[in-house]
Amino acid sequence: MAYTYDYPRPALTVDCVIFAKDNGTWKVLLIERKHEPFAGKWALPGGFVDENETVEQAAARELFEETHVQNVPIQQFSVFSAPQRDPRGWTVAVAHWAIVDIKDCKPQAGDDASAAEWVALDSISEMAFDHLLILEEARKVAKIS
Numbered sequence: 001m002a003y004t005y006d007y008p009r010p011a012l013t014v015d016c017v018i019f020a021k022d023n024g025t026w027k028v029l030l031i032e033r034k035h036e037p038f039a040g041k042w043a044l045p046g047g048f049v050d051e052n053e054t055v056e057q058a059a060a061r062e063l064f065e066e067t068h069v070q071n072v073p074i075q076q077f078s079v080f081s082a083p084q085r086d087p088r089g090w091t092v093a094v095a096h097w098a099i100v101d102i103k104d105c106k107p108q109a110g111d112d113a114s115a116a117e118w119v120a121l122d123s124i125s126e127m128a129f130d131h132l133l134i135l136e137e138a139r140k141v142a143k144i145s
Contacts, residue, residue, distance in 0.1 A: 008090065010081070010089075010090040010091055010092045011048055011089060011090065011091045011092070012048070012049040012055070012091070012092055012094070013046060013047060013048050013049065013086075013091045013092065013093045013094070014046050014047065014049060014055050014058045014059040014062055014093060014094050014095070014096065015044040015045070015046035015059075015080075015093050015094075015095045015096070015131065015134055016029075016044055016045045016046055016059050016062065016063045016072075016074060016095075016096050016097070016098075017044055017095065017096070017097040017098075017134060017135055017138035017142075018045070018063070018069065018072060018074075018097070018098050018099075018100060018105070019097070019098070019099045019100070019121075019138075019142055019144060020099065020100050020101065020102035020105065020118060021102065022102045022118060025120050025121075025122075026120070026121045026122075026144050027102065027118040027119055027120050027121060028044075028118070028119055028121055028124070028135060029045065029067060029069065029105065029107055029116065029117075029118055029119075030042045030043065030044065030045075030116070030117060030118075030119045030124075030127075031043055031044070031045050031066050031067065031109065031113035031114075031115065031116050032109075032113060032114045032115035032116075032117075033112065033113070033114070033128055034112045034113060034114040035112050037086075037087045037088060037128070037129075038128030038129065040114075041126070041127060041128040042119065042124065042126070042127050042128065042131075043127060043128040043129065043131050044127075044131045044134060044135065045062055045063045045066040045067050045069075045113070045116070046059070046062050046063075046066075046093065047062040047065075047066070047111075047112075048091075055076070055094040056074070056076075056096075059074055059094075059096045060072070060074065064110075065110055065111040066109070066110055066111050066112065066113040066116060067107040067108065067109070067110065067113070067116040068106075068107060068108040068110055068116070069100075069105045069106075069107055069116075072098045072100055072105075073098055074096040074097065074098045075096060075097060075098065076094060076095070076096055077095055077096065077097050077137070077138060077141045078094075078095050078134075078137055078141075079092060079093065079094055079095070080092070080093045080095060080130055080133070080134055081093075082130060085129055085130045086129055093134070095134050095137070095138065097138040097141060097142055099142060102118060105118075121135075121139070121144070
């Protein structure tokens with residue numbers, strides 16, 4: 001018998017902010033969304049946490065599925081829970097960050113990403129969901145101006 005909860009429950013998601021320096025320019029690993037919502041927009045690699053999976057496992061899995069980048073020492077840095085952050089419904093995101101050597105990470109789009117690329121931080125002005133906010137918070141944590 002399934003338990004019925006008295007209160008609505010959000011979906012749990014993860015987002016990954018992966019930074020690298022390339023010839024003196026800070027870049028972030030982004031995906032171009034293949035599907036709605038926000039098809040064609042830049043987004044952070046991430047997605048829904050699967051049943052019986054930790055957020056750490058989900059972050060590593062989503063990063064690999066969408067970019068084919070793996071073995072990144074990601075760290076949690078914040079939770080984003082604004083009720084309207086995802087037009088599909090109520091989601092809470094646990095955000096992660098890392099700094100990597102760009103030579104070790106050659107992204108390749110996979111899963112629901114139509115592209116996966118290193119994008120110069122200074123060139124980003126719009127992103128899907130609340131990912132611009134997440135990116136700005138990660139820059140503060142990583143001390144990247």
